[in-house]
Structure formats: structure tokens, C-alpha cells
Amino acid sequence: MDFTHVDGDSHIAVTLFSLSTCGHCRRTKTFLEEKGIAYDYIDVDCLSGGETFTGGVYDLVKSYNPQGSFPTIVIGGEKTGDRW
Amino acid sequence: MITRFDIERKYLEIKQQAEPSGYHLNPDEDFAKELVHGILINEERYGFATCPCRLSVGPREDNIDIICPCDYRDQDIIDYGVCYCALYVSTGVAAGTTPVSCIPDRRPPLGELVSKETDNAKPSVLPEKQGLPFPVYRCRVCGYLCARTSPPRRPVRYAVPHRIGLRSILNKPVHILRHGRRWTFSKLCS
Ligand code: SF4
Numbered sequence: 001m002d003f004t005h006v007d008g009d010s011h012i013a014v015t016l017f018s019l020s021t022c023g024h025c026r027r028t029k030t031f032l033e034e035k036g037i038a039y040d041y042i043d044v045d046c047l048s049g050g051e052t053f054t055g056g057v058y059d060l061v062k063s064y065n066p067q068g069s070f071p072t073i074v075i076g077g078e079k080t081g082d083r084w
Numbered sequence: 085m086i087t088r089f090d091i092e093r094k095y096l097e098i099k100q101q102a103e104p105s106g107y108h109l110n111p112d113e114d115f116a117k118e119l120v121h122g123i124l125i126n127e128e129r130y131g132f133a134t135c136p137c138r139l140s141v142g143p144r145e146d147n148i149d150i151i152c153p154c155d156y157r158d159q160d161i162i163d164y165g166v167c168y169c170a171l172y173v174s175t176g177v178a179a180g181t182t183p184v185s186c187i188p189d190r191r192p193p194l195g196e197l198v199s200k201e202t203d204n205a206k207p208s209v210l211p212e213k214q215g216l217p218f219p220v221y222r223c224r225v226c227g228y229l230c231a232r233t234s235p236p237r238r239p240v241r242y243a244v245p246h247r248i249g250l251r252s253i254l255n256k257p258v259h260i261l262r263h264g265r266r267w268t269f270s271k272l273c274s
Contacts, residue, residue: 019122019136019138019139020122021121021122021136021137022122022169023118023119023136023169024170045140053141067188068193069138069188069193070137070139
């Protein structure tokens with residue numbers, strides 16, 4: 001799972017599961033950048049089917065947000081690198 | 085490659101279809117055009133223009149409910165003033181007189197979706213919620229709306245040539261009503 005890192009204030013881990021085509025996801029990224037918050041994101045629609053399903057990213061999204069909708073933001077917890 | 089002109093053209097096309105039917109596009113034009121761009125990306129990527137704010141997986145049949153405008157649009161506009169993506173908004177939201185609140189996705193998560201056969205059995209707007217005399221059904225192919233006690237005849241998405249006898253419309257989605265033993269076109273959908 002390749003997350004893209006955006007630099008900023010990293011005292012709390014912020015992970016964003018987004019869709020590259022979604023307006024709300026884009027605005028969430030802009031918001032985090034404007035606030036200078038470091039975050040890691042993954043555009044789930046740009047992954048291959050294998051990476052998304054069967055124990056992949058989509059199950060992870062649903063473990064945080066049972067609705068499985070986008071954007072899903074995970075605030076706090078362990079840093080992306082340690083968690084996955 | 086999707087150009088700025090493609091986005092402008094599609095935006096105008098959607099706007100021109102929406103407004104005469106009483107729908108409004110988001111007054112934030114840049115935001116609306118970003119969503120239109122997303123729809124065009126999906127059309128290029130999957131071959132059908134699915135919702136930019138939802139994950140499309142599998143063939144067209146599995147995504148028929150989220151081909152824009154999606155099945156959830158009308159009820160979302162009534163309940164929340166916007167569709168899930170906020171491309172379509174209510175008159176109040178368009179005029180800036182109604183505030184917009186959070187909107188949950190009413191589509192069930194992937195994996196919990198029931199069969200999305202192209203029948204029109206599920207009403208798009210429920211009468212008891214809106215104080216309407218009849219439920220409103222929307223054709224999943226052409227967007228045709230009707231208010232009646234029971235769903236209209238199932239739209240046939242692909243004309244069957246030997247029954248219809250019109251090869252020119254082969255593979256074009258067609259809304260067909262059956263009257264007795266005769267098939268009649270009620271609407272040709274693009
Ligand atoms: S939520 Fe809005 S933009 Fe998304 S498919 Fe439905 S009508 Fe289209």
C-alpha cells in the first residue's frame with residue numbers, strides 16, 4: 001500500500017483515504033494543506049482491484065468507517081509506516 | 085486526455101438538462117466543474133459515467149445505481165438540499181437561503197449491495213416521507229420520472245432486434261412499454 005506523504009505539522013498522525021475524482025476529498029486535502037497538517041493519503045480509485053479488495057485497502061477503510069465512503073480520515077493512532 | 089473544453093462542454097450539457105427539469109447545479113461553478121471532470125475521468129476509465137465521489141467496481145450492471153445522476157439524487161436533494169457529491173442542489177441551496185449540512189452516503193457499502201438489476205421496482209422518492217400521493221419512480225436508463233402506485237414496466241436497456249425489428253437502434257438503450265402483445269417505444273435514451 002503506497003501512501004503519499006504531505007509535509008506539515010506531524011504531532012498527530014492523519015491518514016486520508018480518498019478518491020482522486022471526488023470534490024470533497026480534494027477539499028479535504030486542500031484544508032489539511034492550508035492548516036499545515038502533515039498527512040498521508042491514498043487515492044483508492046487509482047489502485048488495482050487486487051490492492052483494493054480481498055483484505056486490501058477497502059477492508060481497512062471499512063474497519064474505520066463501516067459505511068466505506070470517501071473521504072475517510074483517520075486521526076491519531078500509530079503512524080502510517082508502523083501500522084501497515 | 086480530458087481537456088478544459090471537454091469539461092466546459094459536459095458542464096453545459098448537464099446544466100442544460102438539469103435546469104428545465106427543475107434541478108440546479110452547485111452555484112460554486114469551479115467545484116461543480118471539478119466534479120464534472122471526475123465524471124469524465126470515470127467515463128474514460130470505466131466506460132460509463134459513474135459518481136465521482138463513490139468507488140466504482142465491476143461491470144456497468146453493478147454500478148447502474150451510481151451512474152450520474154444516481155438513484156439517490158432526488159431523495160438526497162429533498163433530505164439534505166444537495167446530492168451526495170453536491171453537484172446538484174435544491175432551489176434553496178442554489179439561492180443561498182438554505183444552509184447545507186453533512187450528508188451520509190445512502191448507498192450501502194460495497195459487498196453489502198443487493199443485486200442491482202435494472203428494474204424500477206424501488207421508488208426514488210417515498211410518498212410517506214414527502215406527503216406525496218404516490219411514490220416517484222425514476223427510470224435508471226433515461227432518468228424518466230413518473231409518480232404512480234406501482235413501478236412502470238421494466239425498461240429494456242438493449243433492444244432485442246428480432247422483437248423490435250429496428251436494427252438501427254441495436255445496442256442503444258431504449259425505454260420500452262409493453263401494451264398487450266405489442267412493444268412500444270416510450271422513449272429513446274441516449
Ligand atoms: S451524488 Fe450527485 S454527482 Fe454523484 S452520481 Fe449522484 S447525482 Fe451525480
